[in-house]
Amino acid sequence: MGSLQEMERLLRLKDEKIIELQKLLEEKEESIMQLRSKLDKFQSVLPQTQNTFIQGGPRKQRAQGISAEPQALRNLSDFSKTNNRRYSKSNR
Known part of the structure; x- marks a missing residue:
C-alpha cells in the first residue's frame, strides 16, 4: 500500500x-441548448411540407389509381352487344 x-x-x-x-x-450541454434553439427556429420558419421531408418522409403513402378505358369492350359493336339491366324509376 502506498x-x-x-x-x-x-x-x-x-x-x-x-x-x-x-x-x-x-x-x-450549452452547445446542445444552442443547437436545439437554432433547430426550433429553423423548423418554425420552414413550411410543413419541408418538415416532413426532414423528419423522414411523408406520414402516409398515397395510393396510385389507374385512369384508362376498360379493355373488355374494345369497340362500339362489343358495347352494343352487352345486355344491361333496365330499371324503371318506379321500382327504385
Whole structure:
C-alpha cells in the first residue's frame, strides 16, 4: 500500500480530472441548448411540407389509381352487344 502523501496526490489528480470533465460537460450541454434553439427556429420558419421531408418522409403513402378505358369492350359493336339491366324509376 502506498504512503499517505501518494494517496493524497492521487486523490488530487482525480479531483482535477473530475473538475475538467465537469467543465467539458457544461460546455457540451450549452452547445446542445444552442443547437436545439437554432433547430426550433429553423423548423418554425420552414413550411410543413419541408418538415416532413426532414423528419423522414411523408406520414402516409398515397395510393396510385389507374385512369384508362376498360379493355373488355374494345369497340362500339362489343358495347352494343352487352345486355344491361333496365330499371324503371318506379321500382327504385
